[in-house]
Amino acid sequence: MRDAPHRFAAIQRLLHWLMAACIIAMLFIGVGMVSTVMPDYLPLIRIHETLGVALLVLVVIRLALRLHYGAPPLPADLPPGIKLGARLSHLALYGFMVVMPLLGLGMLWAAAYPVVLYGGIHIPAFLPQSDRGHTLLWNAHVYLGLAFFALVLLHLAAALFHALIRRDGVFRSIALFPLHDKTTPAE
Amino acid sequence: MTQSGNLPRSRVGSLVLIAAVLGGGATAFAYTAGWLSPGRLTPERMIAALAPPAGPSLGHRRNHAKGICFTGVFEANGNGVELSSAKVFERGTYPALGRFNLGTADPNAVDATVRVRGLGLQIAAADGEEWRMALINPPVFAVSTPQAFHDLLIASGKKDPEAMKIFIQANPEFTAFATWAKTAPWTASYAEEPYHGLDSFIFTDAKGGEHAVRWSLLPMAQVTPISEAELEERGPDFLEQEIAERIRIAGPQRWIMVTTVADPGDPTADPSKAWPESRRKVEVGTLVVQRIEPEQDGPCRDINFDPTVLPKGIRVSDDPFPAARSSVYRKSYDLRAAEARDYPRTGMAKP
Numbered sequence: 001m002r003d004a005p006h007r008f009a010a011i012q013r014l015l016h017w018l019m020a021a022c023i024i025a026m027l028f029i030g031v032g033m034v035s036t037v038m039p040d041y042l043p044l045i046r047i048h049e050t051l052g053v054a055l056l057v058l059v060v061i062r063l064a065l066r067l068h069y070g071a072p073p074l075p076a077d078l079p080p081g082i083k084l085g086a087r088l089s090h091l092a093l094y095g096f097m098v099v100m101p102l103l104g105l106g107m108l109w110a111a112a113y114p115v116v117l118y119g120g121i122h123i124p125a126f127l128p129q130s131d132r133g134h135t136l137l138w139n140a141h142v143y144l145g146l147a148f149f150a151l152v153l154l155h156l157a158a159a160l161f162h163a164l165i166r167r168d169g170v171f172r173s174i175a176l177f178p179l180h181d182k183t184t185p186a187e
Numbered sequence: 188m189t190q191s192g193n194l195p196r197s198r199v200g201s202l203v204l205i206a207a208v209l210g211g212g213a214t215a216f217a218y219t220a221g222w223l224s225p226g227r228l229t230p231e232r233m234i235a236a237l238a239p240p241a242g243p244s245l246g247h248r249r250n251h252a253k254g255i256c257f258t259g260v261f262e263a264n265g266n267g268v269e270l271s272s273a274k275v276f277e278r279g280t281y282p283a284l285g286r287f288n289l290g291t292a293d294p295n296a297v298d299a300t301v302r303v304r305g306l307g308l309q310i311a312a313a314d315g316e317e318w319r320m321a322l323i324n325p326p327v328f329a330v331s332t333p334q335a336f337h338d339l340l341i342a343s344g345k346k347d348p349e350a351m352k353i354f355i356q357a358n359p360e361f362t363a364f365a366t367w368a369k370t371a372p373w374t375a376s377y378a379e380e381p382y383h384g385l386d387s388f389i390f391t392d393a394k395g396g397e398h399a400v401r402w403s404l405l406p407m408a409q410v411t412p413i414s415e416a417e418l419e420e421r422g423p424d425f426l427e428q429e430i431a432e433r434i435r436i437a438g439p440q441r442w443i444m445v446t447t448v449a450d451p452g453d454p455t456a457d458p459s460k461a462w463p464e465s466r467r468k469v470e471v472g473t474l475v476v477q478r479i480e481p482e483q484d485g486p487c488r489d490i491n492f493d494p495t496v497l498p499k500g501i502r503v504s505d506d507p508f509p510a511a512r513s514s515v516y517r518k519s520y521d522l523r524a525a526e527a528r529d530y531p532r533t534g535m536a537k538p
């Protein structure tokens with residue numbers, strides 16, 4: 001059975017898993033670095049900034065691919081409420097991917113910190129120092145970061161639900177390698 | 188949903204697996220964030236230990252809270268190029284911005300009650316790079332590790348006189364600092380103080396050679412010792428009035444920046460241990476302080492003199508303090524910026 005049209009393009013699947021790993025790393029590094037005074041703090045924050053900016057570049061590419069290729073349809077038998085939830089949660093995930101790095105950069109600019117990534121890449125400031133601006137961006141980065149993690153967990157739960165319980169081909173559509181579904185697809 | 192209900196056992200197994208993945212993920216996250224380890228030394232705990240019994244002064248720095256801004260230049264003489272490829276060492280004049288301050292969490296402290304004086308400094312190189320530092324006047328730091336600094340804050344905040352004795356027993360390195368605090372002369376001017384970086388950093392020269400260094404700013408002004416009592420008589424805010432007055436009348440004030448190069452084996456990881464006097468010293472330039480401005484609307488207010496903001500050619504060493512300071516200063520900055528309303532600007536400068 002060929003199911004090519006039921007899957008994301010290979011480049012989309014690759015980006016999905018690459019970014020998933022990096023985002024989970026970003027979330028853990030984020031909460032880990034702000035709760036330590038040990039020497040690791042410095043490399044962690046440098047990795048956080050560098051990887052965060054790299055993810056901003058990747059999400060732009062990913063959104064362009066998404067617009068170009070689209071996405072395979074969800075299973076026809078999925079209840080409309082769940083379908084809506086899936087669409088909205090995916091939209092929210094893209095939103096977090098775009099907004100989190102921008103907030104991170106903005107908050108450093110608004111605090112007059114130079115942003116210097118690994119490789120000596122210096123990102124010039126596009127915002128002036130501002131107490132109010134920094135506070136707003138900082139709070140948004142912290143609280144949206146936690147919300148992002150919650151949504152990632154929900155996404156993971158849904159993915160496993162599709163893969164293990166519904167076995168409806170949704171997980172297969174994004175899997176990095178072709179999977180052999182042992183059950184017959186639900187149709 | 189043809190398969191639902193067909194495989195109840197594997198379904199239960201799958202649900203358990205999903206729950207385990209989520210629970211495990213959430214627990215790992217909570218652990219990483221320190222939520223499960225109340226004993227971890229976090230920036231928050233360090234900030235809490237710095238706060239006086241009556242609580243912190245909102246809107247102000249959580250330590251070295253009393254201070255005044257200055258602007259001026261750093262005149263590099265070119266000697267530093269041999270040690271570090273940082274642009275600020277190339278012969279030339281670079282804009283400098285800084286802050287004279289007192290080592291206290293109370294922005295209204297009486298000058299004569301604070302032993303440690305400090306200087307925050309930011310030097311801008313032509314290529315947009317910055318070098319920030321925060322230096323103090325004792326020749327050694329009080330303790331060997333950030334954890335010991337936290338313990339010192341806790342012990343010195345206790346009413347029980349035994350607490351400090353117990354602390355000193357556990358941290359004997361403290362005696363060098365305590366001796367300095369007891370015996371070193373006081374001065375009546377920020378301009379007459381030396382300021383020492385204390386922490387060790389690594390300079391990388393153009394050929395890739397590495398040099399462990401510490402640096403100090405040594406005053407060119409004539410030093411006139413005075414007693415603590417005499418200083419007290421001059422008033423609670425004498426130092427800020429004096430430095431503004433001195434520069435208005437006598438013109439810019441200068442400090443020579445002296446870099447001390449470690450010999451192999453010198454302790455770089457412990458700022459409470461001085462290096463032998465005989466170590467090689469290189470004068471790399473002069474800090475010229477040209478103008479004083481009150482902190483409330485001044486340019487130093489919004490700068491975090493984070494000692495890990497370094498240009499290419501300078502990096503941290505195995506000294507654990509710069510990382511600890513960076514994480515705690517960031518937290519202090521986050522807090523004071525959020526509390527700006529409690530320390531309102533007078534409105535002459537930007538909002």
Ligand code: HEM
Pocket residue numbers: 023026027028029030031034048049050051052053055097100101102103104105108115138141142145146148517518521
């Ligand atoms: C996908 C992108 C990103 C994610 C998921 C992310 C996530 C996080 C999380 C979870 C925290 C910890 C918040 C807390 O508990 O206090 C954090 C903190 C931080 N992030 Fe990010 N971040 C991202 C991108 C960036 C970028 C691009 C930068 C800067 C270039 C940045 C700079 C920071 C800084 C400086 C902190 C410490 C904030 C503070 O407490 O002062 N982040 N981030």
Ligand code: HEM
Pocket residue numbers: 233237247248249250251254286287288304305306307321322323328332333336383384385386458490491492508511512515516519520523
């Ligand atoms: C783990 C040890 C230390 C802790 C927790 C600590 C904590 C702090 C905090 C919270 C601030 C206020 C930062 C801000 O809001 O911008 C500060 C400022 C300062 N610290 Fe430290 N500090 C430590 C070690 C040192 C050392 C080793 C030095 C000197 C060699 C030093 C010199 C200064 C100076 C001069 C300032 C004032 C900078 C300014 O004008 O903004 N500190 N410190």
